[in-house]
Amino acid sequence: MKLSAIRPILFLICKELAIAGLLLLGVSFVVFIILILSPGDPFSLLLKGQMASNTVGAGTLEAVKVPAAWYVQYLSWLSNILRGNFGTSIRTGLPVLSEVVRVGINTLYLTIGSMLVTLLLAVPIALFSARRGMTVFNWTSTIFTYVVSALPVFWFGYIVIYISMHQFGLFPLAFGSSSQKISWLYFILPVFVLGIGNGTISEVVRYLREEMERVFSEDYIRLARAKGASIWKHSLTEGFLIPITEIIASKIPFILGGAVVVEQVFNWPGMGRMAWQAAQDRDYPLIMGITIVAAIIVRLGSLIQSVVYIIVNPRASQE
Amino acid sequence: MSIAPVLQIENLRTYFYSRSKEAFIRSVDGVSLEIDKGETLGIVGESGSGKSITALSTMGLISAEPGVIIGKIRLTTESVQKDLLQDLNNYVKIDRSPGMIMEVYKDNSGWQKYTDRMMRGIRGKEISMIFQNPKVSLNPFITIGKQITESIMLNTPIKNRNEAKERALYWLEQVKIDSPRLRYNNNPYGLSGGMCQRAMIAMALSSEPSLLIADEPTTGLDATIQSKIVGLLAELKSSVGVTAMLISHDINVIMELSDKVAVMYGGTVLEHGPAKDILTEGSLYKHPYTEALLGSIPNEQHIREKGYLQAIKGDVLDTINIPEGCRFHARCNKITDRTREQCEHIEPDLKEVSPGHSVMCWLFVDS
Amino acid sequence: MKRYSQYSTNVGDFSDVPFWKKAGTMDLVYVSYGIFIVILVIVSYILGAFNLLPFDPHEINLKLLMAPPKTAGHILGTDFMGRDILSRLIIGIQAYFLPGLLAIAIALVIGTCFGILAGYWGGGFDTAITYISNLLNSFPRLVLILLMVAAFKPDIYYIMVIVGITNVPVVASLIKGKIQFLKQKYFIEAATALGLKNRIIIFKHILWHNCRSVLIIQATLGMAEAILMETSLSYLGFGVQEPVPSWGNMVLSGANYFMQGKFWPSTAPALAILFTIMGFHLLGDGLNNILEMKRSK
Numbered sequence: 001m002k003l004s005a006i007r008p009i010l011f012l013i014c015k016e017l018a019i020a021g022l023l024l025l026g027v028s029f030v031v032f033i034i035l036i037l038s039p040g041d042p043f044s045l046l047l048k049g050q051m052a053s054n055t056v057g058a059g060t061l062e063a064v065k066v067p068a069a070w071y072v073q074y075l076s077w078l079s080n081i082l083r084g085n086f087g088t089s090i091r092t093g094l095p096v097l098s099e100v101v102r103v104g105i106n107t108l109y110l111t112i113g114s115m116l117v118t119l120l121l122a123v124p125i126a127l128f129s130a131r132r133g134m135t136v137f138n139w140t141s142t143i144f145t146y147v148v149s150a151l152p153v154f155w156f157g158y159i160v161i162y163i164s165m166h167q168f169g170l171f172p173l174a175f176g177s178s179s180q181k182i183s184w185l186y187f188i189l190p191v192f193v194l195g196i197g198n199g200t201i202s203e204v205v206r207y208l209r210e211e212m213e214r215v216f217s218e219d220y221i222r223l224a225r226a227k228g229a230s231i232w233k234h235s236l237t238e239g240f241l242i243p244i245t246e247i248i249a250s251k252i253p254f255i256l257g258g259a260v261v262v263e264q265v266f267n268w269p270g271m272g273r274m275a276w277q278a279a280q281d282r283d284y285p286l287i288m289g290i291t292i293v294a295a296i297i298v299r300l301g302s303l304i305q306s307v308v309y310i311i312v313n314p315r316a317s318q319e
Numbered sequence: 320m321s322i323a324p325v326l327q328i329e330n331l332r333t334y335f336y337s338r339s340k341e342a343f344i345r346s347v348d349g350v351s352l353e354i355d356k357g358e359t360l361g362i363v364g365e366s367g368s369g370k371s372i373t374a375l376s377t378m379g380l381i382s383a384e385p386g387v388i389i390g391k392i393r394l395t396t397e398s399v400q401k402d403l404l405q406d407l408n409n410y411v412k413i414d415r416s417p418g419m420i421m422e423v424y425k426d427n428s429g430w431q432k433y434t435d436r437m438m439r440g441i442r443g444k445e446i447s448m449i450f451q452n453p454k455v456s457l458n459p460f461i462t463i464g465k466q467i468t469e470s471i472m473l474n475t476p477i478k479n480r481n482e483a484k485e486r487a488l489y490w491l492e493q494v495k496i497d498s499p500r501l502r503y504n505n506n507p508y509g510l511s512g513g514m515c516q517r518a519m520i521a522m523a524l525s526s527e528p529s530l531l532i533a534d535e536p537t538t539g540l541d542a543t544i545q546s547k548i549v550g551l552l553a554e555l556k557s558s559v560g561v562t563a564m565l566i567s568h569d570i571n572v573i574m575e576l577s578d579k580v581a582v583m584y585g586g587t588v589l590e591h592g593p594a595k596d597i598l599t600e601g602s603l604y605k606h607p608y609t610e611a612l613l614g615s616i617p618n619e620q621h622i623r624e625k626g627y628l629q630a631i632k633g634d635v636l637d638t639i640n641i642p643e644g645c646r647f648h649a650r651c652n653k654i655t656d657r658t659r660e661q662c663e664h665i666e667p668d669l670k671e672v673s674p675g676h677s678v679m680c681w682l683f684v685d686s
Numbered sequence: 687m688k689r690y691s692q693y694s695t696n697v698g699d700f701s702d703v704p705f706w707k708k709a710g711t712m713d714l715v716y717v718s719y720g721i722f723i724v725i726l727v728i729v730s731y732i733l734g735a736f737n738l739l740p741f742d743p744h745e746i747n748l749k750l751l752m753a754p755p756k757t758a759g760h761i762l763g764t765d766f767m768g769r770d771i772l773s774r775l776i777i778g779i780q781a782y783f784l785p786g787l788l789a790i791a792i793a794l795v796i797g798t799c800f801g802i803l804a805g806y807w808g809g810g811f812d813t814a815i816t817y818i819s820n821l822l823n824s825f826p827r828l829v830l831i832l833l834m835v836a837a838f839k840p841d842i843y844y845i846m847v848i849v850g851i852t853n854v855p856v857v858a859s860l861i862k863g864k865i866q867f868l869k870q871k872y873f874i875e876a877a878t879a880l881g882l883k884n885r886i887i888i889f890k891h892i893l894w895h896n897c898r899s900v901l902i903i904q905a906t907l908g909m910a911e912a913i914l915m916e917t918s919l920s921y922l923g924f925g926v927q928e929p930v931p932s933w934g935n936m937v938l939s940g941a942n943y944f945m946q947g948k949f950w951p952s953t954a955p956a957l958a959i960l961f962t963i964m965g966f967h968l969l970g971d972g973l974n975n976i977l978e979m980k981r982s983k
Contacts, residue, residue, distance in 0.1 A: 019820075026821040031833070038837035132428065139712060146971075150910075150964035154921050155937050155956035158944050165945070199914070202967070220458045223450060226378055227470045227522065228443030237460045250823070257828035261918050272829075276922055279832040287836045295824045302820075314506040315459060336690040343692050385690055412687070420694060424687040 009310055016306045020299045027295040028081060031288055032074050042284040047073060049087035049285055050080040081292070087285035089278075096289035100271060104293060107270035109187075110194055110262065111255050111297075115248060117195025118204055121145075126208035127240075130216065142205070149202035153258055156197035157265035160189055190266045198258035200251050207247050208240075215239035237312055249305035253298050323395040324353040325530050325562050326377070331390035333369075333376045334423070335383050337639070343421060345638045346372040348586035350390075351669075354530065354579075359556060359563040361577030361594065363570055363612070367635050369586040370566045374532045377403065377564075378448055379434040385425040388413060396445050396529035403437060444474040447523035451535035453515035457507040463518040464503030467491070467525055474526035490521040493558075495551060513544035517551065524559060531563045537572055549575050570616055574598050579675075582609050585636035585646040588669070592676025604672035606680050607653040645681065658682060713975045720906070720969020723962055731783045734776040741770035743777045744929055752948050765936070765951040766943050774931040775958050781920065781932035785846040786912030790905050792850025793857050798893070798901070800854060801861025806874075806884075806892075812862075819855035827852050828918065840924040842916065849915050853908055860900050865892060899977040903970045910966035917959050933959050 035043045080087075086096035125145070129138040164185060195201075215221060215235045224234040260272035267273070271290055278286035310316045333347040347369040354360045362370045376387045388411055392403040410430040414422040442448075450456045458466060467487040468480065477483050484503075491499035494517040507515050516536060523531055536552070537545040549572055555561060556576065567573050573580060573594075580598060581591035590597060590606040597609060611631045614621065621629060633650035636642075648654060648662040658681040661667070669677040670684055733739065741760065747768030755763040762771040804815040830852065831845050838844055868874050877891060878884075893901075913933075919925035920934025928935060933955040940952030 023817070023820055023824055026817070027824055030821065030825075034833060034837050042837065142712075146964055146967060147960070150960050150962075150967060152914075152917060152921075152934075152937060152956050152959045154918070155952065155959075158941060158952065162945060206971070219450065219452065219456045222380060223448075223456045223519075224458065225380060226442055226448040226450075227526075228439065228441075228473050229469060234458055234461075253823065253826040256826035260826075260828045260832070261921065264922060275829055275832050279836045279924065282836050284836060287833050291825065291829050291833050294826050294829050298824045298826070302824075313460065315508045341692065342694075343690070384688070418693070420692040422692070423690045425690070426687045 012310045012316065013307055016303055016310070020303050023299055024296065027292060027299075028078055029074070031291055032077065035284060035288060036070060036073070038284075042282075043073065043077075045090070046087050046285050046288065047077055049090075050077065050085050086289040086292070089286045090283045091278075091281050091286070096285045097293075099286070100274070100289045100293050103269055103274050104271045104297075106268060107256070107259050107263070107272060108297070110190055110259050110268065110270060111252065113191035114195035114198065114255060114258075115251070117191060118198075118200050118251075119244070119248075121196070122201050122204040122208060123244075126205045127212060130209045130212035130239075142202075145202040145205050148196055149199040151197050151199075153193060153197040153199070154261050154265050157190075157193045157262060160193050161265070164189060190262050190268050193265070194255065194258050194262045198255060198262075200254060200258075204247050204251070208243055211243040212239040241312060242309060245305040245308045249301045252301040253294075256294050256297065322356060323393075323400075324355045325395055326352070326354040326564070327391070327393040327395070328352045328373070328377065329391035329393070331373065331376055331387070331392065333372050333381060333387045334385060336385055336423075340639060342639045343423075345586050345641060347376060348638070348641070350583070350586070350588055352581055352588065352591070354562060354564055356562055357560055358578045359561075359565055359576055361573035361580045362564065362566045362583055363568065363573045363580060364583035365568060365635050367638065368583040369638075370568075370583050371534050373583075374448065374534050374564060374566055377532065378442060378446060379403065379438045380448075382431070384427055385411070385423050386427075386430070388423060388425070394441065394445065394530075399441060399445050399529075401437075403441070405437070407433060443470060443528070444526055445528055446530045446532060447526060447528040448532040448534065449516075449519045449523045449536055451538045453519050453539075454507055454510075454512055456519060457515055459507055462504050462506055463510070463515070463522075464488075464491075464505075467518065467522045470522050471525050474528075486525060487521070490525040491518070493524070493555070494518070494521045496521070511544075512540045513547060516540060516544075516548055520548075520551070520555070524555065524561065529562060531561050532566070533563060534566045535568070536565075537567065537569065545569075545572070552576055570598070570612060582606060582612070584608055585641065586638055587646060587679070589647065589680070590676075590678045591669075592673070592678075596673065596676045604676065604678060604683060606647075606678045607651045607682070608647050611650075611652070645679075653682060655682070710975065713972045716968035716972030717976065720965045720967075720972060723965025724906075724969065726965075727779060727783070727962060730776045731779045734780055739770075739773040739776055741773045743769060743773040743931055745769060752943065752951060754950065762954055763950055765954075766940065766948075771936075771951070771954050774936060775933065775955060778931045778933045778936065778955065778958070781842065781926045781930075781934075782913050782916040785842045785916065786909050788843060789846040789850035789853065789912045790908040792847060793853035793908050794901055794904060796851070797854040797857025797904075798861050798897075800858035802865065802892075804858060805862035805865030805869075815858060815862075819858060822852055822855050825852065827915065831915070831919065832924075835924050840919075842919075842925055845915065845919060845925065846912060849912055850908075853904075853911065857901075857904050860904065861897055864897050864900065868892060868896060899973065903973050903977075906966045906970035906973070910963045910970070913959065913963055913966070 032043075035046065084097055086100070088095055089099060092099070122145075125138075125141045129135075129141070132138070212235065215238050216231070218235075218238075221231055221235055224231060256272070259270060260275055262268065263270045263272035264276060271294065275287055275290045277283070278290065329351050331347050331350045332345070334343040334345050336342075337344055350369065350373055352360065352362075352373070362373070364370050372381070375381050376390075377392055379387075381387055387404065387407075390404055394401060394403055407430060410426040410433065412424040414424065416422060457463060464484070464487055467490065468483045471477055471483040471486050472480070475483075475486075477486060488499050488503060491502060496502050496514055496517045502510070502514065502518070507518075510518070520536075533552070537548050540548065552565075553576055556563070563576075565573065565576055577594045577598075579592065580594045582589050582597070590609050597605065598613065608631075611629070614629045615631060617628055631650055632652070636646055642649065644661070644663040644665055645651070645667055651662070654662050661681045667679050667681050667684065669679045671677045672683050745768075747764065750758060750760070750764050750768045752766055753760060753764045753768075755761060757763060760770045760772065762775070765771055765774065800815045800818070803811040805812075827849065831848050834844060834848055865874070873891075882891075916925060916932065917934035917937075920932040921938045923935075923938070926932035926935060928939065936955035937952050937959075940948075940950075940955075943949075944952040
């Protein structure tokens with residue numbers, strides 16, 4: 001790539017980073033508002049927990065004084081957050097951020113894995129029906145995706161567990177236990193359930209197919225055909241690469257939400273199950289931390305998508 | 320022995336079906352044309368007359384349904400002699416049950432696959448096509464240089480990338496684009512319409528096709544650029560000796576570049592013949608439509624003579640409801656009492672009025 | 687072979703065949719199924735509201751545990767406590783119906799306002815609303831709801847407010863897109879030039895004539911979303927609690943029995959969820975294809 005083209009690209013990427021930062025700031029503000037408006041004033045508790053971690057240890061909780069004005073509270077909370085101090089969990093007393101990150105890895109595995117499963121099914125259907133039009137295969141696969149998208153994911157999980165229990169003799173109820181015959185199956189099942197049962201497939205298929213069809217009718221594809229070139233090669237960028245990054249980035253929050261349910265069904269130790277537990281316990285620091293980390297993951301996905309778009313699209317960088 | 324024409328279109332019909340009106344739109348309704356080697360055939364007509372559809376039918380690029388239905392398109396070049404619509408009868412059947420105007424059975428995907436197979440090796444190699452709106456016709460994600468190089472590697476024996484690049488640069492020079500080496504790496508986004516059109520012409524000619532189809536190459540460009548592109552095409556015509564089908568609604572463009580002219584209206588060819596016969600005003604045998612077209616060109620002479628711009632009365636033919644008789648009769652200002660009966664009820668045939676020059680009009684048929 | 691027939695040449699300028707001939711067959715199937723489901727839901731809701739149920743949904747019958755469908759007058763059988771499943775399903779609709787309407791109302795009203803501000807006046811409004819939309823989209827819905835539940839109480843109406851608010855970006859961008867489309871067609875410029883007041887342009891011309899189909903479609907999809915959220919939350923134990931039935935908590939309480947091979951108490955509500963959400967989705971997508979995509983010439 002030419003050097004002269006790199007500089008505007010870098011500039012745009014920095015702009016995207018700045019926007020992501022501003023959005024995360026907004027996220028922190030929304031979380032703050034929710035917590036400070038909550039009855040029972042959990043926010044002070046949170047703040048105390050943060051400040052206590054900053055000083056010596058737990059025992060100083062009562063001795064810590066919380067500033068009165070709300071904006072000062074927000075700022076001091078925010079400064080702690082930015083330093084990685086998310087406070088400590090009310091239930092376990094462990095620092096929130098490290099706990100969330102620890103289980104977040106498992107959720108990340110679920111998220112990425114399920115996305116791959118969804119794409120594995122959705123992409124062929126979308127591309128095939130974009131190219132060949134409405135054939136019998138397309139109708140049936142479209143209806144199939146609709147049915148599968150409306151399935152309650154928890155019930156689907158039960159079915160999968162039941163089948164694996166009785167057909168394969170596997171009891172996927174313990175994480176990482178090595179006493180099972182086919183323990184690798186345990187890692188596949190939740191991914192499979194989340195990828196298929198979460199309702200993402202039908203929308204991904206529809207979006208990809210629409211975008212591909214739109215690109216197929218573009219003038220430059222007509223020119224490519226007129227000169228004997230391969231349509232796929234020319235439509236790949238705008239019809240496939242850009243829409244896929246777009247739809248993946250926009251579905252990440254949805255998948256994270258589904259992970260909450262699936263982790264519950266499979267007793268999977270991830271962020272979702274931790275969030276459920278935290279909500280049950282009214283463990284504010286923990287649920288707050290999870291919300292913020294989830295938002296960070298979402299924005300990261302969106303950032304990657306913007307970067308891909310900027311790199312691939314000459315129009316974007318030649319304004 | 321006379322050499323066979325490069326392209327011979329016989330009785331081409333391309334219809335589209337409107338589901339909302341449950342009727343056929345007869346975009347091309349029996350068109351026959353011939354282009355000889357080294358010749359430029361100019362097809363002129365108003366929007367909706369079927370000119371572009373004729374070109375797209377020849378290239379097999381019609382995707383709307385049902386598309387091309389019947390006809391013969393014979394391509395004769397040094398390496399290829401075939402009927403581009405051959406054997407496609409297997410995929411289409413035209414019927415007419417009682418109480419019905421027309422019924423067409425078509426296997427669209429089969430036809431499309433067969434056409435693609437048939438046209439492989441012809442598109443881009445034997446016949447090249449350029450379109451209007453050059454900025455959106457080029458792939459916005461790839462540099463113009465790469466697009467030309469791609470065409471060269473696909474359609475000529477040159478398979479080495481560096482050689483192809485050299486060839487691409489050569490052609491960029493031929494189309495008089497400034498600083499070819501620099502422009503090679505530009506994206507279409509950064510180039511003006513005129514430059515994009517030059518690049519598209521370079522790409523079309525770089526594979527040295529036997530026939531170049533230019534569909535409204537100057538429409539959509541600024542007026543000054545238009546004349547430059549026309550000048551470029553004229554130069555290339557003499558230097559490269561390209562055989563071309565030039566489509567335009569702008570008579571001036573047609574006048575400058577064509578050897579032969581075909582005038583289309585409502586999906587048919589009303590008149591065709593040598594350019595100098597048809598396009599000079601005041602010559603004897605000419606279809607009323609052609610005369611009216613020439614008379615409506617806004618130039619100094621006309622305005623001085625008449626004082627206002629001469630329009631053609633009436634609306635463009637609706638290609639669903641094709642009236643009885645001559646397609647143009649409703650707007651014709653040369654109907655005489657002698658021919659009125661026929662003009663309104665029977666469609667005339669093409670009649671040769673002078674060597675090589677045929678007109679479809681009752682005025683030239685002795686009863 | 688596809689068949690194309692023309693019956694007459696007497697095709698007037700503006701005569702278009704009615705939309706049910708123009709639309710694709712599958713879309714009509716989708717929409718009919720969707721409408722059927724909507725009617726079913728509304729009727730069931732009314733039945734439930736007036737307590738016109740075959741059995742008392744809370745009545746425990748220990749002699750008839752987990753009976754299969756069509757036993758002793760229980761059309762859909764009984765659950766693990768002998769309660770009639772059909773009656774419980776009908777009552778379960780109340781868990782999401784009105785709250786769902788609230789979510790839809792919030793999403794449509796606020797979303798439309800935002801869309802109009804961003805599209806019609808643009809500029810600073812557009813930037814602000816884009817920012818807010820991206821902000822709202824940064825949260826996974828369920829996680830945000832859990833945060834709300836932890837901070838406040840697990841009330842289904844609070845939750846639906848969140849669902850509604852998180853749906854605002856979609857509606858706003860659709861409305862804004864429509865307005866930009868109309869602007870591009872100089873439609874709005876022409877109306878302004880004619881001297882029409884902004885208010886009239888917005889309400890009559892933009893919203894009513896151009897946006898109403900989009901809004902209806904968003905309402906159907908919003909209801910599907912609301913059902914999904916409500917059932918997921920009841921499944922997780924928030925939202926409606928036992929013994930009040932919700933389709934979500936019915937699946938949950940039947941889970942143990944599912945693993946023992948007694949599928950029905952868990953499956954019946956799951957199927958209800960499946961067919962209902964599918965109905966709303968198909969209705970929305972079908973209407974979208976018919977009304978929004980002008981596919982036929």
